[in-house]
Amino acid sequence: MKIFNKRNICMAITAASLISINSGCKSFLDTERQGVYTTENYPYPQGGTPYDTFLFSAYDALRAYNFVSDGFMVASSIRSDDADKGSTPTDGGADVIAMDNFPVLSNGRVNTLWTEYFVMIVRCNDIIDQVQNNTAIVATPEAKLQAEAEARFLRAYSYFFLVRAYGRVPKIDKPLAATANVPQSSASEIYAFIEEDLKFAAANLPLNWESKYSGRSTKGAANGMLAKVYLYQQKWAMAMATANMVMTSSQYDLSVNYGVIFTEAGENSKESVFEIQGTASAQVPTANGIQYANIQGTRGNTVEWNRGWGWNMPSAQLEAAYEANDPRKNRTILYSSQAGAPRQTYYGQTAPLFPTEVPNPKYNHKVLANPSFIARYNTRGSWWMNVRILRYADVVLMYAEAANEVGGAANIANALAAVNSVRARARIGAPGGTLPNLTTTDQAVLRTAIRQERRVELAMEHERFFDIVRWGISQQVMQDAGKTNFIASRDNLLPIPQQQIDLSKGVLTQNPGY
Secondary structure, eight states: OOSSOGGGOOOOGGGGGGOOTTSSGGGGGSSOOTTSOOTTTOSOOTTOOTTHHHHHHHHHHTTOIIIIIHHHHIIIIITSTTEEEESSTTTTHHHHHHHHHSSOOSSTHHHHHHHHHHHHHHHHHHHHHHHHHOTTSOOOHHHHHHHHHHHHHHHHHHHHHHHHHHSSEEOOOSOOOTTOOOOEEOHHHHHHHHHHHHHHHHHHSOSOOOGGGTTOOOHHHHHHHHHHHHHHTTOHHHHHHHHHHHHTSSSOOSOSOHHHHTSGGGTTSTTEEEEEOOOOOSSSSSTTSOSHHHHTSOBOSSTTTBOSOOEEEEOHHHHHHSOTTOHHHHHHEEEOOBTTBOEEOTTSOEEOOOOOSSSSOEEEGGGOOOHHHHHHHTOSSOTTOOEEEEEHHHHHHHHHHHHHHHOSHHHHHHHHHHHHHHHHHHTTTSOTTSSOOOOOOOHHHHHHHHHHHHHHHTTTSSOHHHHHHHTTOHHHHHHHTTOTTOOHHHHTSOOOOHHHHHHTTTSSOOOTTO
């Protein structure tokens, strides 16, 4: 059960504060989920705070349909050169087709995505207000700081997505009256706000949680996200130092086999810095889960392989990006069997000859569910699968990129060691000579190699589009991928939703080119 049916909410920023987290918080008692209360441990167990009933409303919103499934995936992956829309040519309508081929339409998913992320921000602001101003709640200073830190981490993560996706967005840092009408702040102002939130979160969050609270934000998650925020602003020395805090925290490592990371068994492992939690049962197969994997599931012509919509197909450009024998290729791309050429899944199943609605269909292998879980839950929807938001390898590659940009022999050597550690993990089980260590100490050559490593290590994980934009290479990359309608000056950002502009009576203004 969701706290809100956000699909029924159509809001401008002027009306955001009408949504209150105070309604329905105890619905978390209805079912047992990862990281939430049950009737046995309510009101809050050891390690929690009196604000947890509010906080879990925000964590619940992470699973929302557009926050991390449809709109999120379309805007961050299908827009890139690593993925195509997939499915049938007309599936998804003009809205999704435009996300793939450009220019993006100024309503539809750009509006629902905007709305979903501001719903989260509203919840976080209300939590912070509870911590700071609700004297009826008795809590220790430490509990107050921890609760505020969790809310500020989630708010920062939400704003980080918004500023990368839309550029200028309204900065809302407190509950607002229904009549408020907030103009956009510049991207630099939003980045400064995000930095403040993440610094506070990093200073006041725990290093880890008990396993029953898997998915709650941690010091490592805050520092890892802060390192990425610095990276996007080319604050290289700060990004390097902050990523190093995560790497020296003794909480994470590269010990988890690349293939295992994306399985149910790999959830919340040493590789996981922050991931959104989904869960299911035979009795409740979808209500507590995430539709992310289902949307990308195989469109088979048998019951066994009819697992989803078939969206977000790996592109030919991604397929060609891998070095010979890189095991990450087959772990990322699920190929259709062809006549006389069967293809195996990670779980040892023989993939079928998938219907050819698109030529030689390929699927995102990273979201393929374990057949034993399908049998356990008696559903092929895969709603129980977590979504990896920040992996440790991402942090290591951020460190490598930042160290290389800082420059100097020692830093370039550290960058080289970092990227080679990711390659060493990736080549486990591959033929000899696969993914040899890089040896270059030329800064420009290593820069290209690190960018390439990010592409293949994090393929289909929603980093690629934002990476090519921040590197300033989006125009050439997208043209090379055949997306000839792409114009960087317009399409690096999504349009501000026209519905929000209309509701704001022109206080919000459109991005250039739309």
